[in-house]
Amino acid sequence: MARKNLIGVSDSHAADGEDNRPLAGRPIIGLDPGQRPHGPIGGITRSLSNITQKVERAQELERQLAEGLAVIELDPDLVDVSFVVDRLGVAADVERSLLEQIRDHGQQVPILVRPHPNEDGRYQVAYGHRRLAATRELGSKVRAVVRDLSDEQLVISQGQENNARTDLSFIERSLFATRLEDREFSRDVIMSSLGVDKAALSKMIAIVRRLPIDVIEAIGAAPAIGRRRWAELAELVENDDALIKTNAFLGRTEFLARESDQRFETLFSFLSTVKARSQAVPWVAPNDTRPVRIRETNSETTLSFNKKVAPGFADFVRQRLKSLYLEYQEETGD
Secondary structure, X not given: XXXXXXXXXXXXXXXXXXXXXXXXXXXXXXXXXXXXXXXXXXXXXXXXXXXXHHHHHHHHHHHHHHHOOXXXXXXXXXXXXXXXXXXXXXXXXXXHHHHHHHHHHOOOXXXXXXXXXXXXXXXXXEXXXXXXXXXXXXXXXXXXXXXXXXXXXXXXXXXXXXXXXXXXXXXXHHHHHHHHHHOOOOHHHHHHHHOOOHHHHHHHHHHHHHOOHHHHHHHOOOOOOOHHHHXXXXXXXXXXXXXXXXXXXXXXXXHHOOOHHHHHHHHHHHXXXXXXXXXXXXXXXXXXXXXXXXXXXXXXXXXXXXOOOOOOHHHHHHHOHXXXXXXXXHHHOO
């Protein structure tokens, strides 16, 4: 009697075309490959197959989570922001619009997080900070992709996502680049993060280095303002007198009451006026020459002597400074 008849499997079952291979594709003892077992042996085989499939599904889920291919739901309170800030605030109407969209339609796009490098059971955002804030306010779970990321991979993902969405303004991207450099990330990593070349990156960082951070933060993202205008603003605040006036202006109602782009324009206009007022004015001598230029600011008055027009005049004045000062004291009583 054929072996297949001993275990009650007919020729039709052996030839039905189904893939009924036991675990790991190996035949059960006494069963030809391709034959489908019935009875007690078949039940055991199917049970083992089901267990194997469940284990494989669990392993696949773990693999997807490790590779960031699966979306899971997290408690927003377990998720921390990135260690590098990339925004200078978000307009209230934009935040409200995003919150309403998620409340009405759910969170369509997951955020990217990594297991927190220093705290077990917590996560850290690479990108999706606004979506995280919205779900936290709504009291709902946040949909996220979890991926093991190094610090370099996190900032590259963070920068590339914002760059792809054209989501950050020029000054936000420049400030982000400068903060990365301050954390000793290489220029190659920063260029990859922002998608810029070496020359563009150097200009971005140079502008931030010339501007006080508190001035940048007071203005905000200024999405309509590009590199050239920010470079011009940096020139206007380079001297101490202009910086003193700038810091005083930042507290004025006419500045604080405006949106970010208008804040930039208002400060720029103010400093341009200050600079015009502080331009050196020539002093006209009795012989109609102009041997001296006078520059006056709130803190000092500067005399510049033209050596070609009046050679030796500067030394002449310098030698008489003492007598001039004594005369000044006699007249003013100081």
